Amino acid sequence: MKHFTIFASRNDIHDIENIISEVFGKGYEIKRDENDYALKSKTLFGKHKMTIRVASEDTNPDYFDQNIPGMMGFYERIPFEDEKLKALVMTQISVLNTMLAIEMEKDITDEQMPLFTALLSRIVGGIGFLPNGILLDQAGDVIVYPDGKSGSSDFRPLGCTRKILGPEITSKEGEQRKNKNIAYLNEMGIPFISWLPQLPPLEQCKFKAKEDIARRAVTVLIVIQFACDVAQGEDIQGSREFFTDMLQKFGVEEYLTENERKLLQDEEPVMDEAINISWQYEAYWTLIWALGLVETLDFPDQTCDCDYAIEVVSSCETFEQFLLKTAMRSKEEVLDEADKIYRLHWACVNNRINEGKEAPAGMDESIVIERRRGLFWMIGYRDEEWDHISMDT
Numbered sequence: 477m478k479h480f481t482i483f484a485s486r487n488d489i490h491d492i493e494n495i496i497s498e499v500f501g502k503g504y505e506i507k508r509d510e511n512d513y514a515l516k517s518k519t520l521f522g523k524h525k526m527t528i529r530v531a532s533e534d535t536n537p538d539y540f541d542q543n544i545p546g547m548m549g550f551y552e553r554i555p556f557e558d559e560k561l562k563a564l565v566m567t568q569i570s571v572l573n574t575m576l577a578i579e580m581e582k583d584i585t586d587e588q589m590p591l592f593t594a595l596l597s598r599i600v601g602g603i604g605f606l607p608n609g610i611l612l613d614q615a616g617d618v619i620v621y622p623d624g625k626s627g628s629s630d631f632r633p634l635g636c637t638r639k640i641l642g643p644e645i646t647s648k649e650g651e652q653r654k655n656k657n658i659a660y661l662n663e664m665g666i667p668f669i670s671w672l673p674q675l676p677p678l679e680q681c682k683f684k685a686k687e688d689i690a691r692r693a694v695t696v697l698i699v700i701q702f703a704c705d706v707a708q709g710e711d712i713q714g715s716r717e718f719f720t721d722m723l724q725k726f727g728v729e730e731y732l733t734e735n736e737r738k739l740l741q742d743e744e745p746v747m748d749e750a751i752n753i754s755w756q757y758e759a760y761w762t763l764i765w766a767l768g769l770v771e772t773l774d775f776p777d778q779t780c781d782c783d784y785a786i787e788v789v790s791s792c793e794t795f796e797q798f799l800l801k802t803a804m805r806s807k808e809e810v811l812d813e814a815d816k817i818y819r820l821h822w823a824c825v826n827n828r829i830n831e832g833k834e835a836p837a838g839m840d841e842s843i844v845i846e847r848r849r850g851l852f853w854m855i856g857y858r859d860e861e862w863d864h865i866s867m868d869t
Contacts, residue, residue, distance in 0.1 A: 478583055480592045482576040483547075484602035485636045485868075487671070489532050489574060492599070496528060499595045511535055524588070526580045533573040544572060550609065555624040561631065565611065565620060568603060568633035601634040634825075635868040650674030657816045664775075666823045666836045675815045675855070678807055682856025686767070686804040689854060692862065693763040694798060695728040696756055697789050699736040706739070706750035716740060726795045735863045757782055758843045762850030764788055766810050768803035773813055776820065776843040807855075814851040820844055821867065 489511075496513055500506060504515040513528040533540050548569050556562035576599065578592060593616035596604045604612035609622035618627025654674050661668045675681075684692070698719050705715040720740065723729040732740070739745050739753060761780040764770050769788050792798040821844050824835040835841045849865045860866060 478580040479607050480578040480580075480584060481605040482578075482592075482596050482599055482602050483569075483572045483605060484574040484576075484599045485568070485571040485634060486532070486574045486599070486601055487636045489530055489535075492530055492576070495595065495598045499591055499598065503591075524580070524582065524585075526578055529575075529577045529579070531575045531577075539575065540573065544569065547572075547605075551611075551620075554609070554620070554622065556620060556626075557624050558626050561620060561626055564631055564633050568631075568635075571633070571635035572603075573636070574599075574601075601636055632867070635866065646674055647677040649677045653812055653815050654819075657812070657819050660816065661819055661823065664837055666820065667826055668819055668823060669826075672819060672822055675811065675818065675857070678811060681807070681811065682859060683807050683810070684854050684856060686802065687799065689763055689766060689804075690799050690802055691728050691731045691795070692853070693760055693767065694726050694789055694795060695723065695731045695736070696760050696763075696862075697785065698722045698726070698728070699732070699739065700754055700757055700760065701786070703739060703745075703750040703753040706745045707747065707754055712745065726789075726798070728795065733861065733863045755842055755846055756849070757785060758846035759850035759853075761785060762813070762847050763854070765813075766805050766854055768805060769801065773847070775837070775839070776817075776847060777838040777840060779840070779843065810851065810854055814848075814855050814857070817844060817848045817851055821848055 493508065493513075497506060500515055503519075504517055507514045511530040513530070515526045515528065517524040531539050548566060551562070551565055551569065554562075556565075576595070578595075580588075584592070593604070593612070596602050596612065596616060597614050599614070602614055603619070604616070606612070610627075611619040613619050613629040613631050615629070617629040619629045619631045620626055651674060654672075658668055658670065701722075702715055702719040706712060720729070723732070735749065736753065739749055757780055758776075761770060762773065764785065765773050788801070789798055792801070820839060821841075824839055824841040824844050827833045827836055828841065835844070845867060848867065849862070852860070852865050853862050857865070
């Protein structure tokens, strides 16, 4: 194998030269010619030469216009054994806008491969592509083999804000919100980057109405109870009948999401899907916070009070009775929390991917992700549905 390609979704390529120097600087002489890097090993014997060609949609748009559709077609034809993984891979490919093509004079050696995976690990939003079609995640673990067999990677696509959102929308209000939350992170000793974009200003958000938030809260809480029964091996049929009756009692059955409806209707619910939905207690917690039923959103290092979370709905006989208990917080408060969790999520991802560490300050990334789901859904971020809130950082 003489080729190793890294594809990524990045806002820019300004830091790639430093990354290449960090990875290869000790063992190779590096000469740059625009966006090409010629590397020659410093050893007296067994000299190796390679070239790393860096391209982005800005520097070489034709390359991406010609090659990304082909890459999508290649993986579309692979018979993935896991269709959900296929969807994740296709999502990742659709937002790729950066390429580092490593070309060797000789086959890549076992000693060199760790250097390439080290480079891959430092390219945030990157995946590795081998000539035989094997796809690697940032840790160098296999995502999928050419025959469709899944690798060991727990893959989750990453998309840069520029690729997904286009040019950043800025406002004085957004800058003030961003700076306030950066000051909070700085005080907590949590890493941050100043160029993580602002969220849209209030006037450009499509906030959910109080009644819609209340319906989502009741609906997801009921489904969570069923998911917990599935995860704990309870009587599935009896649980399904009970919680379906609860949905009808509160008049929210029509507000089930696609994933929730599938879990309830599957004869044998998938355990992983049940566990994922059971974690949505934390997303639900943001909803009842916004509805004035939780005093504060505490730091995301402890799970929410599940008994209280259930009680705020179970103490009511009808949806209307539940709605009367609520008092909607201001849009400013909700957007402030959405911006804060966005920046906390970046810190979690940065520690996990770039540092190989747990989330900073004792945060639980799963809690952060679910809080982001609830908050971003409420502010109407990009009109994304509950099941498909993107988690790009």
